[in-house]
Amino acid sequence: MAPENPQQNRDARHLALPQVGEAGQERIAQATVLLIGVGGIGCAAANYLASSGVGQLTLCDFDTVDDTNLGRQVLYGPADVGALKADVAATGLARNNPGIRITAVAERLTGAALADAVSSSDVVLDGSDNFATRFQVNDACVAAGCCLISGSAIRLEGQLAVFGPDYRGSPCYRCLYSEADESLDNCAGNGVLAPVPGVIGTLMAVEALKFLAGITMAPGVLRLFDAASGEFSSVTVNKRSDCPTCGDAG
């Protein structure tokens, strides 16, 4: 029988999925998701997290919209140039799904503020564009025992991985990158094909919704997307005993 109210209608295709169903959709509706960076990756991820009914979505980005963003950061248009990304994204997503809570944090979260935001979240998506932020977010997730879904995209290449929430036997982001890899930073200098961050952000939303709905997934697997060949490959990330964050000395 068809659901009768608008919320159930929005959720109908999830409710019909045996892997999500009412129980999974309720967990999604009760969840708090922290999204770091609302650029090309974050715009795609936020769109699906909001439309899927994540109860509390916190968008963190200190940056303003620039006209070089418009080709791939699909929540923004020419009228938004100069405005704060977190604010514009929150306004647009609230139109998409008025039934959820969206908080815009238009500042760079660090230290105790980052730790607070992470520890009050069920899952963190990191779509930021630099290693300094990724390392801080990872360290906060390991400290809080929070699931981290990390993604990046550059040129015709993208990658994503899920870490935690139990880091005792599984790796963290710093087990993968102990030091900054400059070749993965700086879209401006290297260029990026517009939909590639969208592919990665969308897959990050897939993993977040699976995690919230309780669908088994494999933490500590790095998935690589090569747009040139159209192929995905996977690499197992080993936990490093000398990891500065989750290792024996961490």
Ligand SMILES: [Zn+2]
């Ligand atoms: Zn580690």
